Amino acid sequence: MEQNQHQLELCVRDYECDLQGVVNNAVYLNYLEHARHEYLRQKGLDFAALASEGINLMVIRAEIDYRGSLRSGDSFIVQSRYEQKSRLKFLFKQEIVREGESKALLRAEITGTAVNKAGKPFLPPELALLLDEKE
Amino acid sequence: MEQNQHQLELCVRDYECDLQGVVNNAVYLNYLEHARHEYLRQKGLDFAALASEGINLMVIRAEIDYRGSLRSGDSFIVQSRYEQKSRLKFLFKQEIVREGESKALLRAEITGTAVNKAGKPFLPPELALLLDEKE
Amino acid sequence: MEQNQHQLELCVRDYECDLQGVVNNAVYLNYLEHARHEYLRQKGLDFAALASEGINLMVIRAEIDYRGSLRSGDSFIVQSRYEQKSRLKFLFKQEIVREGESKALLRAEITGTAVNKAGKPFLPPELALLLDEKE
Amino acid sequence: MEQNQHQLELCVRDYECDLQGVVNNAVYLNYLEHARHEYLRQKGLDFAALASEGINLMVIRAEIDYRGSLRSGDSFIVQSRYEQKSRLKFLFKQEIVREGESKALLRAEITGTAVNKAGKPFLPPELALLLDEKE
Numbered sequence: 001m002e003q004n005q006h007q008l009e010l011c012v013r014d015y016e017c018d019l020q021g022v023v024n025n026a027v028y029l030n031y032l033e034h035a036r037h038e039y040l041r042q043k044g045l046d047f048a049a050l051a052s053e054g055i056n057l058m059v060i061r062a063e064i065d066y067r068g069s070l071r072s073g074d075s076f077i078v079q080s081r082y083e084q085k086s087r088l089k090f091l092f093k094q095e096i097v098r099e100g101e102s103k104a105l106l107r108a109e110i111t112g113t114a115v116n117k118a119g120k121p122f123l124p125p126e127l128a129l130l131l132d133e134k135e
Numbered sequence: 136m137e138q139n140q141h142q143l144e145l146c147v148r149d150y151e152c153d154l155q156g157v158v159n160n161a162v163y164l165n166y167l168e169h170a171r172h173e174y175l176r177q178k179g180l181d182f183a184a185l186a187s188e189g190i191n192l193m194v195i196r197a198e199i200d201y202r203g204s205l206r207s208g209d210s211f212i213v214q215s216r217y218e219q220k221s222r223l224k225f226l227f228k229q230e231i232v233r234e235g236e237s238k239a240l241l242r243a244e245i246t247g248t249a250v251n252k253a254g255k256p257f258l259p260p261e262l263a264l265l266l267d268e269k270e
Numbered sequence: 271m272e273q274n275q276h277q278l279e280l281c282v283r284d285y286e287c288d289l290q291g292v293v294n295n296a297v298y299l300n301y302l303e304h305a306r307h308e309y310l311r312q313k314g315l316d317f318a319a320l321a322s323e324g325i326n327l328m329v330i331r332a333e334i335d336y337r338g339s340l341r342s343g344d345s346f347i348v349q350s351r352y353e354q355k356s357r358l359k360f361l362f363k364q365e366i367v368r369e370g371e372s373k374a375l376l377r378a379e380i381t382g383t384a385v386n387k388a389g390k391p392f393l394p395p396e397l398a399l400l401l402d403e404k405e
Numbered sequence: 406m407e408q409n410q411h412q413l414e415l416c417v418r419d420y421e422c423d424l425q426g427v428v429n430n431a432v433y434l435n436y437l438e439h440a441r442h443e444y445l446r447q448k449g450l451d452f453a454a455l456a457s458e459g460i461n462l463m464v465i466r467a468e469i470d471y472r473g474s475l476r477s478g479d480s481f482i483v484q485s486r487y488e489q490k491s492r493l494k495f496l497f498k499q500e501i502v503r504e505g506e507s508k509a510l511l512r513a514e515i516t517g518t519a520v521n522k523a524g525k526p527f528l529p530p531e532l533a534l535l536l537d538e539k540e
Contacts, residue, residue: 013439014452015296017289019342020186021453024285025194026164033160034418041478047419048426048477051155059160062199069193072289072453073446148304149317150429154422154477156318161420169283176343182284183291183342207318207424208311290456295464296434303430321425329430332469339463 004082004130006039009099011075022069029062032094032108035078039092043129054117055124060089061111068098068105075099082130088121089113139217139265141174144234146210157204164197167229167243170213174227178264189252190259195224196246203233203240210234217265223256224248274352274400276309279369281345292339298376299332302364305348306380313399324387325394330359331381338368338375345369352400358391359383409487409535411444414504416480427474434467437499437513440483444497448534459522460529465494466516473503473510480504487535493526494518 010031018024037047040057047057070076076098085091091111095104116122145166153159172182175192182192205211211233220226226246230239251257280301288294307317310327317327340346346368355361360382365374386392415436423429442452445462452462475481481503490496496516500509521527 013435014442015288015294015435015438017453018285019183019287019289019291020191020193021289021457024168025197026161026168026285029161029164030418030420033420037419046478048154048422052426056155058155058201058204060201062160062197062201064197066193066195066197073451148300149307150300150303150423150431152318152424153420154424154426156322156424159420165283165285168285172284181343183287187291208316289453290461290463294438295467296431296438299431299434318424326425328425328471328474330471332430332467332471334467336463336465336467 006035006042006080006082008035008038008078008080009075010034010078012070012072014072017072022071025066028064028066028096028106028108031078031096032080032092032110033059035080035094036092036110039080039082039130043126045124045126045129050114050124055114057112057114057124059110059112062108063110064106064108066106067103070096070098070105076105079104082127084123084127084131085111088123090123090127141170141177141215141217143170143173143213143215144210145169145213147205147207149207152207157206160201163199163201163231163241163243166213166231167215167227167245168194170215170229171227171245174215174217174265178261180259180261180264185249185259190249192247192249192259194245194247197243198245199241199243201241202238205231205233205240211240214239217262219258219262219266220246223258225258225262276305276312276350276352278305278308278348278350279345280304280348282340282342284342287342292341295336298334298336298366298378301348301366302350302362302378302380303329305350305364306362309350309352309400313396315394315396315399320384320394325384327382327384327394329380329382332378333380334376334378336376337373340366340368340375346375349374352397354393354397354401355381358393360393360397411440411447411485411487413440413443413483413485414480415439415483417475417477419477422477427476430471433469433471433501433511433513436483436501437485437497437515438464440485440499441497441515444485444487444535448531450529450531450534455519455529460519462517462519462529464515464517467513468515469511469513471511472508475501475503475510481510484509487532489528489532489536490516493528495528495532 081093083091096106216228231241351363353361362380366376486498501511
């Protein structure tokens with residue numbers, strides 16, 4: 001896999017399904033966040049440790065296209081790709097693909113930034129690690 | 136209020152806040168969904184009853200701009216405006232405004248459709264009630 | 271209402287229902303917690319403010335009897351009664367009653383304690399306010 | 406492992422932590438439910454399939470002792486043990502143990518029953534599979 005990509009395999013938990021019998025639309029944001037945090041953790045960036053130092057990564061825009069539904073018993077992969085969007089913004093392009101399928105059932109673009117202890121926007125330099133060409 | 140608008144007042148529940156001490160980004164989708172369903176219910180459309188008849192309203196696209204954060208103790212209003220986007224798609228333009236403020240801290244455009252028992256897209260005619268000029 | 275009692279009226283939100291079409295068993299703990307925190311807030315005790323000072327109220331035991339199920343569209347009342355159980359433990363006896371019914375569909379006993387900045391158990395003296403005979 | 410036991414390894418997801426920085430008390434019920442459903446699935450019992458046939462497994466009592474807290478980054482094991490409590494009731498004794506520790510940080514006893522299409526309590530005979538001495 002390329003350096004700026006990450007994959008996480010998960011399975012649907014029954015409590016994540018709503019009365020329509022499918023995973024509720026808000027739960028996909030939980031999946032996407034968890035995948036981003038695992039990706040960061042793998043690169044040495046710990047979301048909770050940053051927060052306790054007063055450095056808060058935050059989502060500023062989310063665009064999500066829902067093209068299918070996950071159901072009880074489904075396994076799936078969350079694919080995440082990191083891009084630096086500007087000096088102060090980063091972008092995760094994420095897809096959710098059901099196991100055994102090739103077409104994404106959800107596509108998302110999540111734009112984020114970070115705020116430091118002084119409340120000023122800034123990007124932790126470690127985020128650049130997600131772009132490194134070699135590990 | 137105009138016919139195709141709805142307001143719902145809510146307050147943050149502490150369990151909705153995450154380790155950063157603010158409402159988690161996914162929870163806003165819960166708020167937005169709840170506001171839409173209350174709006175529909177007020178017009179006589181019951182999401183759960185429709186689901187049990189095999190008619191499933193579903194979100195197909197969500198665009199959310201996060202411009203601020205709700206915290207423990209905050210009260211806020213979810214404003215929703217309904218538009219018919221095309222023969223098979225509807226659109227809710229939604230905003231979240233903290234009590235006592237005028238500027239929205241979140242803006243969303245939620246596009247939806249519905250699928251009938253046969254699995255075919257169609258819009259329940261009752262949705263037109265959200266557009267009626269007089270009640 | 272007696273001094274050491276509190277009532278909170280809520281309604282079911284559709285995303286709280288699971289694939290059985292009823293409120294998921296874990297969600298009732300959210301309702302119970304929210305009612306306790308509102309009760310504390312009404313007495314001048316702010317759960318989030320305490321946490322930011324390093325004073326963490328925490329549940330150490332929960333006993334819950336589920337005798338019925340809430341569904342989409344239901345309104346209900348959470349009744350909470352506070353008791354001091356020992357020098358270091360407090361107890362909330364809580365019930366959930368559907369609107370228009372008299373019998374509780376859920377009964378819970380939630381035992382808690384608090385830990386201070388030094389990690390030692392202690393009860394914030396303000397909790398005694400929940401027992402005061404006169405306000 | 407004995408026949409009537411099951412283990413599931415999970416890790417904390419950051420959105421499951423609340424403003425105290427630890428996993429919220431209600432989320433443990435999600436973990437316990439997910440472990441029970443995986444256990445049932447492994448024995449050939451599908452919670453969602455049963456629900457769609459009108460057979461609803463339900464929790465009627467939960468007793469939970471919280472002795473410690475999970476935090477961001479923690480991995481843990483949910484251990485579940487099945488017992489038939491009476492003709493119409495089953496019991497799961499469950500424990501949560503943080504990776505690398507031996508003492509449970511949470512112990513729970515979850516009593517359940519099932520209701521058939523006619524709304525009458527009954528236990529699906531397949532549950533006996535959780536007690537079989539040989540597979």
